[in-house]
Amino acid sequence: MTQRDPGPPRRPHPDAAGRHRVSRARTVRRGRVAALAASLLVTLVVVVLSAVRPSPEERVATEDTASTWGLEAALPTVTPSATPSPSPRSSQGARRTAEVEPTTFPQTGAGTFRTAAVVDVAGSGGGRDRTYTVEVEKGLLQDRATFARDVARVLGHERGWRTDGWSFTQVARDPDVRVMLASPDTVDRLCAPLLTRGEVSCRSGDRVVLNVKRWVRGVTYYGDDLTGYRTYLVNHEVGHALGKYHVGCPAPGAKAPVMLQQSKGLQGCVKNPWP
Template identity: 55%
Template sequence: MGQAGVRIPAGGSGKFVVTAPPGNSADHAAGAGELTYTVEIEEGLPFAPTGTARTIDRILDDDRGWATVAGRTFHQVAEAGELRMLIATPETTDVLCAPLRTNGEVSCRNGDLVVLNARRWAFGTDDYQDAVPMYRTYLVNHEVGHAIGYAHADCPGPGERAPVMQQQTYGLDGCRRNPWPNVG
């Protein structure tokens, strides 16, 4: 279920607070196939920066994720990441995702921006209403999938697990929800 009592403003300042990565990321040596990223939350949103960053870190580090499927790993940095993971108000999402029309409803990947709509981050969708943490996992994996070159996929058949690159935000088309690239 979504976060009870959470209010997501329609718009915000467009200014983001960068979450400090855990530990000393300056000592980290990037490996082959690794992408660096920042976690940034638009000012005024009700998400704890450290907890949100930990959630994203856990998703990107999970064995069911892109490391297993595509050989890609991820490391959070304090600045100048190759990807910017942004949690933004619906109106700011619309601006950052243009020319894609998100209509205040969906998230996107636009260049080095992975823009996660704060309304979706807080409340999920109808198909994930009772499983918002699972929806967040889907959201991160889907948009990062675009960032590393994956296109949308269709439901393979009724009752099958939805591919993570299926646009599950719009519905499951007979598939079962699935937030992970590696469904093995």
């Protein structure tokens, strides 16, 4: 059988080849555009994040500022000021802040005491004078000078034991009476064998031992009158050092005698911090 000559190979139609070339060119261009768009998108995201996210230095400054404001918020006498240099008013504010009393205390202090500097108060001296030191246990946050002024205010007051013919002079050493502010556990130790149970204060020998827990928190029977309760506490325990004993309420509605154990109750009397 004779085979037919297939003849020369067919060539693609010129129009078809052109269409293939155009198609490939379009595909390449689309790929390049997509890659460029993706690159631009990544660059834009980086720029936006850089603008929004603070630098490490800025983050530190922000954290420090927030921490400082949190501290000042707990101290109502402090007002943040935009003035960089201190003014007389801001200096007074700083002093007031330093005088804000702490509201926390350790259950156990160091067991040793620091003596406060002598405070000059009117009303001391004369009469049946008693000398005293003011001491604060190491580990307590209370300021010795402030505590000494509080004690002197009470002992030098005209409504205090001066009405009974006593007067008081603060000294630096060798006192008749040691007025001591102590942690609850130290109070228990110094007051033994009296049972203070970490809650109340006592007089033991020449020591008037005031419990910092009561000094800071007061008692229910004085409500929010912390100054009044502190006045009672000093007068009551110093009264023991003067030879005074506990008494009861004389009549319902009467002023409570200062030697009534007002930390434990008023027995129908009205609170009264003065002798």
